[in-house]
Amino acid sequence: MTTTLVQAWGAARKRLEAxxxxxxxxxxxxxVEAAAEATRMDIxxxxxxxxxxxxxxxxxxxLSRRERREPVSHILGRKGFWKIMLQVNANVLTPRPDTECxxxxxxxxTAETDRLSILxxxxxxxxxxxxxxxxxPAAKGLGVDVSDEALAVARDNAAHLGLAGRCALLRGDWAEGLAEAQFDIVTANPPYIATEVIETLEPEVRVHEPRLALDGGPDGLDAYRRLAPEILRVLKPGGLFAVEIGYDQKAAVEALxxxxxxxxxxTEQDLAGLDRVVLGKKSPLESGR
Incomplete structure (x- = not known):
């Protein structure tokens, strides 16, 4: 007996609910769409x-893999983010809607025509x-990561999106080793979960996401303590930074x-009304730190 698209969807839903x-x-x-090579419209x-x-x-x-709490993004090897589709695997944090902030x-x-340098x-x-x-389209960027495996994923994504010509990727420890005052914009989504909290997270995160991208140290703020002075060092005078934070870290990260x-x-909030992005600028009169 064959299974139809609508039957497969209904049965899969009940199975995951159970x-x-x-x-x-x-x-x-x-x-179902991925397994049957179908689209939402097909269903x-x-x-x-x-x-x-x-x-x-x-x-x-x-479905068996999902029942074992493997993330859908890892099963399918891709995840939509903003207006692009990204390849993902267990070596990178699965992009989340919060990070779109x-x-x-x-x-x-910024403006569409700005000739920006982004880190x-x-x-x-x-x-x-x-x-x-x-x-x-007039911007160029540099992405830095300490993980060679993550950089391989980023390189594939840049190539598939036709952005490799405007995007360099470098292995490094945050901004260490980079020259001063080079970038108009600096962004980061650092690990910000307190170490002891990680074991309380859902298996999709605790088991399948890279610990390096999650663990922010005893209070979740270790990365920000390093990033704050480093980001100010590599920003051009008047440059902008935007970093993602945990919902309860606004005061601490702003102070840093x-x-x-x-x-x-x-600090700007996400669609759920939670504090999500800390922004700021480097003094336009400052040539370096």
Missing amino acids: AGLSGPVIDARLL VTDPYRALSAEQEARLEDY VVDAVLKA DLGVGSGAILLAILAER FQAAGALEVR
């Missing part, structure tokens, strides 16, 4: 299209840097950047 997973409707649809307009035996076997594999903040502060520290999959470059000499430090 496993106690959050978001079973969307997860089920994404897995609506051709719901009784039958899956082949190979497609059913693929869907079974996908960093992209939004930079785009609101993204802890580039990971390239999500922030590539999303900005896709919207700012203010102590490093940043001006106009403020």
Whole structure:
């Protein structure tokens, strides 16, 4: 007996619900679409299209992996972010909608024709840097990460998006080793989860995400203590920074950047109304630190 698209979606949803997973409707649809090589429109307009035996076997594999709490992004090897599609795997943090707030903040502060130089520290999959470059065709960027495996993912994404010509990727420890006062914009989504909190997270994060991209030290602020002075050092006078933070870190991170000499430090919230991005500028009169 063959299974149709709509039957597969319904059965997958029930199976993921029974496993106690959050978001079973969307997860089920994404897995069915990928397994059956179908689109969302196919499910609506051709719901009784039958899956082949190979497609059913693929869907079974996908659902079994999801039941074991492997993220959908890892199962499919891709994740949409802003207006781009990124390849992802276990070596990079899966891009989240919250991080789009960093992209939004930079785009609101710049114009499409600006010839910007952008530095993204802890580039990971390239999500922030590539999303900005896709919207700012006159801009060029540098992404830095300590992980060779993450840089390989970012390079693939830059190539597939046609942005490799405007994007350099470098292995490094934050901004250490970079020359001073080079960049108009500096962005970062550093690890900001307190070490002891990581073990309380969902398995999708705790087990499948790289610990290097999560662990912010005992209070979650270790990366910001290094980043604040380093970011101010490599920004051009008057340059802008935008860094993602945890929902309860506004006061601490703002204070760190203010102590490093940043001006106009403020925090913007995400769509849920939670503090998410700390922004500020380097003094326009300052030539370097």
